[in-house]
Amino acid sequence: EAGVAQSPRYKIIEKRQSVAFWCNPISGHATLYWYQQILGQGPKLLIQFQNNGVVDDSQLPKDRFSAERLKGVDSTLKIQPAKLEDSAVYLCASSLEPSPTRETQYFGPGTRLLVL
Amino acid sequence: EDKVVQSPLSLVVHEGDTVTLNCSYEVTNFRSLLWYKQEKKAPTFLFMLTSSGIEKKSGRLSSILDKKELFSILNITATQTGDSAVYLCAVAIYGGSQGNLIFGKGTKLSVKP
Numbered sequence: 001e002a003g004v005a006q007s008p009r010y011k012i013i014e015k016r017q018s019v020a021f022w023c024n025p026i027s028g029h030a031t032l033y034w035y036q037q038i039l040g041q042g043p044k045l046l047i048q049f050q051n052n053g054v055v056d057d058s059q060l061p062k063d064r065f066s067a068e069r070l071k072g073v074d075s076t077l078k079i080q081p082a083k084l085e086d087s088a089v090y091l092c093a094s095s096l097e098p099s100p101t102r103e104t105q106y107f108g109p110g111t112r113l114l115v116l
Numbered sequence: 117e118d119k120v121v122q123s124p125l126s127l128v129v130h131e132g133d134t135v136t137l138n139c140s141y142e143v144t145n146f147r148s149l150l151w152y153k154q155e156k157k158a159p160t161f162l163f164m165l166t167s168s169g170i171e172k173k174s175g176r177l178s179s180i181l182d183k184k185e186l187f188s189i190l191n192i193t194a195t196q197t198g199d200s201a202v203y204l205c206a207v208a209i210y211g212g213s214q215g216n217l218i219f220g221k222g223t224k225l226s227v228k229p
Protein backbone atom coordinates (compact mmCIF):
# COMPACT_ATOMS: atom_id res chain seq x y z
CA GLU A 1 0.00 0.00 0.00
CA ALA A 2 1.44 3.37 -0.99
CA GLY A 3 1.98 5.78 1.85
CA VAL A 4 1.36 9.49 2.19
CA ALA A 5 3.34 11.41 -0.42
CA GLN A 6 4.65 14.92 0.05
CA SER A 7 6.67 17.31 -2.06
CA PRO A 8 9.02 18.99 -2.10
CA ARG A 9 11.18 17.29 0.50
CA TYR A 10 13.24 20.38 1.15
CA LYS A 11 12.74 24.08 0.51
CA ILE A 12 14.88 27.11 1.29
CA ILE A 13 13.37 30.56 0.83
CA GLU A 14 13.97 34.07 2.03
CA LYS A 15 11.61 35.77 4.45
CA ARG A 16 8.63 37.46 2.86
CA GLN A 17 8.67 34.99 -0.02
CA SER A 18 5.86 32.53 -0.69
CA VAL A 19 5.99 28.75 -0.61
CA ALA A 20 3.57 25.89 -1.25
CA PHE A 21 3.62 22.28 -0.15
CA TRP A 22 1.71 19.39 -1.66
CA CYS A 23 0.32 16.24 -0.08
CA ASN A 24 -1.29 13.13 -1.53
CA PRO A 25 -2.87 10.99 1.21
CA ILE A 26 -3.28 7.23 1.30
CA SER A 27 -5.97 6.17 -1.13
CA GLY A 28 -9.38 6.04 0.50
CA HIS A 29 -8.41 8.10 3.54
CA ALA A 30 -11.09 10.72 4.12
CA THR A 31 -9.27 12.72 6.76
CA LEU A 32 -6.14 14.75 6.05
CA TYR A 33 -4.02 16.71 8.50
CA TRP A 34 -1.23 19.26 8.21
CA TYR A 35 1.19 19.54 11.11
CA GLN A 36 4.07 21.89 11.83
CA GLN A 37 7.02 20.37 13.68
CA ILE A 38 9.60 22.81 14.96
CA LEU A 39 12.99 21.33 15.84
CA GLY A 40 12.88 19.65 19.24
CA GLN A 41 9.10 19.77 19.47
CA GLY A 42 6.29 17.37 18.74
CA PRO A 43 4.07 17.99 15.71
CA LYS A 44 1.43 20.70 16.14
CA LEU A 45 -1.80 20.48 14.16
CA LEU A 46 -2.37 23.32 11.71
CA ILE A 47 -5.48 22.15 9.89
CA GLN A 48 -7.68 19.07 9.55
CA PHE A 49 -9.84 18.22 6.56
CA GLN A 50 -12.67 15.72 6.38
CA ASN A 51 -13.01 15.03 2.66
CA ASN A 52 -12.76 18.57 1.22
CA GLY A 53 -14.23 20.38 4.21
CA VAL A 54 -12.25 22.00 7.03
CA VAL A 55 -12.88 20.38 10.43
CA ASP A 56 -10.37 22.29 12.53
CA ASP A 57 -8.13 25.21 11.60
CA SER A 58 -8.01 26.86 15.01
CA GLN A 59 -4.22 26.83 15.14
CA LEU A 60 -3.61 27.93 11.56
CA PRO A 61 -2.12 31.46 11.35
CA LYS A 62 -4.67 32.58 8.83
CA ASP A 63 -2.99 35.90 8.09
CA ARG A 64 -0.22 34.05 6.28
CA PHE A 65 -1.14 30.36 6.02
CA SER A 66 -3.81 28.86 3.79
CA ALA A 67 -4.71 25.32 2.82
CA GLU A 68 -7.14 23.64 0.50
CA ARG A 69 -8.15 20.14 -0.39
CA LEU A 70 -9.80 20.12 -3.74
CA LYS A 71 -11.95 17.11 -4.63
CA GLY A 72 -11.25 15.62 -1.22
CA VAL A 73 -7.94 14.02 -2.21
CA ASP A 74 -4.73 16.03 -2.62
CA SER A 75 -4.04 19.06 -0.48
CA THR A 76 -1.80 22.10 -0.66
CA LEU A 77 -0.53 24.25 2.19
CA LYS A 78 0.70 27.75 1.39
CA ILE A 79 2.63 30.31 3.37
CA GLN A 80 2.57 33.89 2.13
CA PRO A 81 4.63 35.75 3.23
CA ALA A 82 7.02 33.50 5.14
CA LYS A 83 8.67 34.50 8.39
CA LEU A 84 11.85 33.20 10.00
CA GLU A 85 9.82 31.38 12.66
CA ASP A 86 8.08 29.33 9.98
CA SER A 87 11.25 27.25 9.60
CA ALA A 88 10.08 23.76 10.47
CA VAL A 89 9.12 20.40 9.05
CA TYR A 90 5.60 20.37 7.63
CA LEU A 91 4.04 16.94 7.98
CA CYS A 92 0.98 15.71 6.20
CA ALA A 93 -0.97 12.78 7.66
CA SER A 94 -4.12 10.92 6.73
CA SER A 95 -6.54 8.55 8.38
CA LEU A 96 -9.54 6.60 7.24
CA GLU A 97 -11.83 8.82 9.29
CA PRO A 98 -11.80 10.46 12.71
CA SER A 99 -13.61 7.68 14.53
CA PRO A 100 -12.13 5.74 17.44
CA THR A 101 -11.47 2.56 15.48
CA ARG A 102 -10.36 4.15 12.24
CA GLU A 103 -8.42 7.20 13.37
CA THR A 104 -4.80 6.03 13.29
CA GLN A 105 -2.89 8.71 11.44
CA TYR A 106 -0.22 7.79 8.91
CA PHE A 107 2.41 10.39 8.15
CA GLY A 108 4.21 11.46 5.03
CA PRO A 109 7.96 12.11 4.94
CA GLY A 110 7.48 15.83 5.52
CA THR A 111 8.76 18.98 3.85
CA ARG A 112 11.67 20.62 5.62
CA LEU A 113 11.38 24.41 5.23
CA LEU A 114 14.19 26.81 6.01
CA VAL A 115 13.40 30.53 5.92
CA LEU A 116 16.45 32.79 5.73
CA GLU B 117 -4.71 23.26 28.57
CA ASP B 118 -4.30 19.72 27.32
CA LYS B 119 -0.72 18.49 27.46
CA VAL B 120 1.42 15.42 26.92
CA VAL B 121 4.78 15.13 28.67
CA GLN B 122 7.45 12.62 27.73
CA SER B 123 10.51 11.62 29.71
CA PRO B 124 13.36 11.41 29.43
CA LEU B 125 13.89 13.86 26.58
CA SER B 126 16.97 11.96 25.49
CA LEU B 127 18.57 8.67 26.34
CA VAL B 128 21.80 6.94 25.33
CA VAL B 129 22.13 3.18 25.77
CA HIS B 130 24.23 0.32 24.41
CA GLU B 131 23.03 -2.47 22.18
CA GLY B 132 21.31 -5.18 24.16
CA ASP B 133 20.05 -2.86 26.88
CA THR B 134 16.36 -2.59 27.77
CA VAL B 135 14.80 0.87 27.83
CA THR B 136 11.56 2.29 29.17
CA LEU B 137 10.14 5.49 27.76
CA ASN B 138 7.49 7.39 29.68
CA CYS B 139 4.49 9.41 28.61
CA SER B 140 2.13 11.21 30.98
CA TYR B 141 -0.87 13.24 29.97
CA GLU B 142 -3.40 15.71 31.26
CA VAL B 143 -6.27 16.02 28.82
CA THR B 144 -10.00 16.33 28.81
CA ASN B 145 -12.04 13.87 26.76
CA PHE B 146 -9.32 11.23 26.38
CA ARG B 147 -9.90 8.88 23.49
CA SER B 148 -6.68 6.92 22.89
CA LEU B 149 -2.90 7.10 23.21
CA LEU B 150 -0.56 6.47 20.31
CA TRP B 151 3.16 5.83 20.01
CA TYR B 152 5.15 6.73 16.91
CA LYS B 153 8.78 6.22 15.92
CA GLN B 154 10.36 9.10 14.03
CA GLU B 155 13.67 8.72 12.27
CA LYS B 156 14.83 11.31 9.75
CA LYS B 157 11.51 11.13 8.02
CA ALA B 158 7.87 10.41 8.68
CA PRO B 159 6.66 9.31 12.11
CA THR B 160 5.71 5.66 11.75
CA PHE B 161 2.86 4.23 13.77
CA LEU B 162 3.73 1.75 16.53
CA PHE B 163 0.78 1.28 18.87
CA MET B 164 -2.64 2.60 19.74
CA LEU B 165 -3.83 2.05 23.32
CA THR B 166 -7.35 2.61 24.50
CA SER B 167 -7.79 0.31 27.51
CA SER B 168 -5.89 0.24 30.77
CA GLY B 169 -3.70 -2.68 31.66
CA ILE B 170 -3.71 -4.41 28.29
CA GLU B 171 -0.20 -4.76 26.93
CA LYS B 172 0.36 -4.34 23.23
CA LYS B 173 3.39 -6.11 21.83
CA SER B 174 5.23 -6.06 18.55
CA GLY B 175 8.52 -7.93 18.46
CA ARG B 176 10.87 -6.32 20.97
CA LEU B 177 8.54 -3.39 21.59
CA SER B 178 5.67 -3.35 24.03
CA SER B 179 3.46 -0.70 25.54
CA ILE B 180 0.85 -0.39 28.23
CA LEU B 181 -1.58 2.30 29.34
CA ASP B 182 -2.69 3.29 32.85
CA LYS B 183 -5.80 5.46 32.55
CA LYS B 184 -6.08 5.89 36.30
CA GLU B 185 -2.59 7.32 36.72
CA LEU B 186 -2.67 8.93 33.24
CA PHE B 187 0.49 7.52 31.77
CA SER B 188 1.87 5.04 29.31
CA ILE B 189 5.22 3.34 28.92
CA LEU B 190 6.98 2.03 25.86
CA ASN B 191 9.48 -0.77 26.47
CA ILE B 192 12.17 -1.83 24.05
CA THR B 193 14.14 -4.96 24.92
CA ALA B 194 17.48 -6.06 23.48
CA THR B 195 17.94 -2.69 21.80
CA GLN B 196 19.64 -2.44 18.42
CA THR B 197 21.28 0.50 16.65
CA GLY B 198 18.28 0.56 14.32
CA ASP B 199 16.09 1.51 17.27
CA SER B 200 17.81 4.90 17.39
CA ALA B 201 15.07 7.45 16.73
CA VAL B 202 12.75 9.94 18.36
CA TYR B 203 9.78 8.23 19.96
CA LEU B 204 6.66 10.37 19.98
CA CYS B 205 3.70 9.89 22.27
CA ALA B 206 0.37 11.39 21.23
CA VAL B 207 -3.05 11.50 22.83
CA ALA B 208 -6.22 11.55 20.78
CA ILE B 209 -9.05 13.53 22.30
CA TYR B 210 -12.59 14.40 21.41
CA GLY B 211 -13.20 17.95 20.24
CA GLY B 212 -10.03 19.64 21.46
CA SER B 213 -9.04 23.14 20.46
CA GLN B 214 -5.58 21.85 19.63
CA GLY B 215 -6.90 19.31 17.18
CA ASN B 216 -7.70 15.74 18.00
CA LEU B 217 -4.08 14.50 18.37
CA ILE B 218 -1.75 16.16 20.89
CA PHE B 219 1.92 15.24 20.75
CA GLY B 220 4.61 15.25 23.37
CA LYS B 221 8.07 16.58 22.53
CA GLY B 222 9.45 13.11 22.04
CA THR B 223 12.24 11.04 23.56
CA LYS B 224 15.42 10.87 21.50
CA LEU B 225 16.90 7.40 21.87
CA SER B 226 20.47 6.72 20.77
CA VAL B 227 21.66 3.12 20.79
CA LYS B 228 25.45 2.72 20.66
CA PRO B 229 27.07 -0.42 19.23
